[in-house]
Structures are given as structure tokens and as C-alpha cells.
Amino acid sequence: MAKKTVATLQSSSKRLTKAIKMVKSPKSGAYTFVESVMPPEMVNDWLNKK
Numbered sequence: 001m002a003k004k005t006v007a008t009l010q011s012s013s014k015r016l017t018k019a020i021k022m023v024k025s026p027k028s029g030a031y032t033f034v035e036s037v038m039p040p041e042m043v044n045d046w047l048n049k050k
Helices: 040-048
Strands: 002-011 014-024 031-038
Touching: 014 040, 031 040
Parallel strands: none
Antiparallel strands: 002 014, 014 031
16 A cells, blocks of 8 residues: 655755555555655655565
């Protein structure tokens, strides 16, 4: 499962998006959240990676 935040970050002239995805731990079965700030074009590729 993954979700993308609504907020778009702008620093100087670059547009950046903060993406958050839920990752299930193989050991404990608990979910953790992984956050990353990247250009909007890379978000779908990052969310689709396992």
C-alpha cells in the first residue's frame, strides 16, 4: 500500500514532491512509513518499487 502526500514543496526554482509509502516489516509484520522528497516525475516509479 502506498499513498502520496498532497503537499508540493518548492525550493528555489525546483518543484519537489514528498512521497510517503507504507512498508510491512518481514520480521515483525508491523508497518513503517518511508518518506522521500523527489521530483514529481519520479514518484510513481518510487512507489511501484518493492
